[in-house]
Amino acid sequence: MSINWFPGHMAKTRREIKENLKLVDAVIEIRDARIVKSSANPEIDKICKDKPRIILLNKADLSEDDVTKQWIKTLSNNNVKVIQGNSLNGKGLRNIKPTLNELLKEKHERLKSKGLANITTRVMVVGIPNVGKSSFINKIAKGNRAKTGDKPGVTRSKQWVKTKIGIELMDTPGVLWPKFEDEQVGMNLAFTGAIKDEIINIEDLALELVKRLQKNYPDRLMKRYKLEDLSDDALENLNAISMKRGAVMSGGVIDYNRISNIILDEFRGGKLGSISLERP
Template sequence: MNINWYPGHMKKTRELIKEQLKLVDVVYELLDARIPLSSKNPDIDGIIGDKPKVIILNKIDLADPQITSRWVNYFKEKGMTVIPVNTITGEGIRQVIEESQKAIKEKMDALIKKGRKARPARIMIAGIPNVGKSSLINKLAGRKSTQTGDRPGVTKGKQWIRLKGDMELLDTPGILWPKFEDPIVAQNLAFSGAIKDEIMDTETLAYKLLEILWNDHKEKVIERYKINEEYNSTIDIMDHISRNRGCILKGDEIDYSRISNIILDEFRSGKIGRISLERP
């Protein structure tokens, strides 16, 4: 499956990040805990250079907790500041604020030494579409400051938002990169919803996802979809799930479009279980 999606506004976002970088003290790089490497935009490090950065592993409530713990160690061993976060419960939010203040303490102390007044810390948040930026910002701000949605492209332009702990945050729209060199990365991004379903062949996408889940997380698929037979092919599993869910057209044909959307939605919402598609 050949997947590429790089609409014009993403090129503008890349330019916006480069332009606004001089205004900020710290960058939050937001990753999807289920696919930390696939959701890490390879352009970001080159754009932000030496600017202090905090990696935030979001959506830990949807990922396998043991594998998330291994990812935290993976990034720490590379000398990176990394914080796992659940924007539903608020887990990790206080640590994000503390790490941000720590990262700019030296800069603020230098301002005070010069006789100038310490100003609010300025933060930029960057990440791929649909990785939960808006939900994170609302938790950091302690109120609903920005629109959220379970689809890519909800944030349209830059906006400054006041956060707790005397900080200001510059939100930016989700940004991918022009060409996915690795088809597995593109596939993982599509599974997570970072690429718009409207441009996808969702039936093939759901088939590929089900194939991976059956191979690597079989017990979760069996439990979720009440499978009590042994199947050797993905299409037979898909047909079984379709019949269980009543996704049948006239003439007893399988409604593959409907069951594909169900499988994708239930993976993305964690209904199939806490599943990580990548391991360190």
């Protein structure tokens, strides 16, 4: 199975991010906790290496907690702090402010020594499509998405979102897009919905997901779909799930489109339990 989807050229993206970095104190990079590696734009580490950064492992309630903690330990260093949370319900997001303060402690102390009491931290939020960037901004800003006024050097296409916790977020929609050459990365993005289902044959995608789950999470698959056992053949397992869910047309023909949508929707909604598709 191949995924022929390579959106945009990275040259423009690199240029825009570099320009924006001059205007902010730190970067918040949002990734999907289920696919921590695949949901990272490969250019961010290179471009933001000298800028204090928070990596928010979003949708952490859908991933295995022990695996997420392994990722936090693996990715964290003096200049990068990693936290887990959920942008929809706000869980974990209260750690954003103190983590930024920790990263910017020396800078804030210098500003305070110069008599500046009220310090506003400017942050650029980055993330691949559908990883939860907009939800994060809305949650932190509590729905306040109005521009806070033009800043020096900021084009009118850039939007600053003001919050009540001393942080201004740079909202740059469409700046970051995933670029991948590894088919496995593409599959992971497709499983979680970062790539639109119209791009890929959904029946092939569901079959690949069943293949992955039967290998790494057989008990979850059996429990969710009330299967007594599993075959080594993913197609046979997909057929068995179809029978259990009544995804069968007249004449006993499997409705693969229907069962494929069911499986993908239930995986993305966390109904198969907490699942991590990637480990450090």
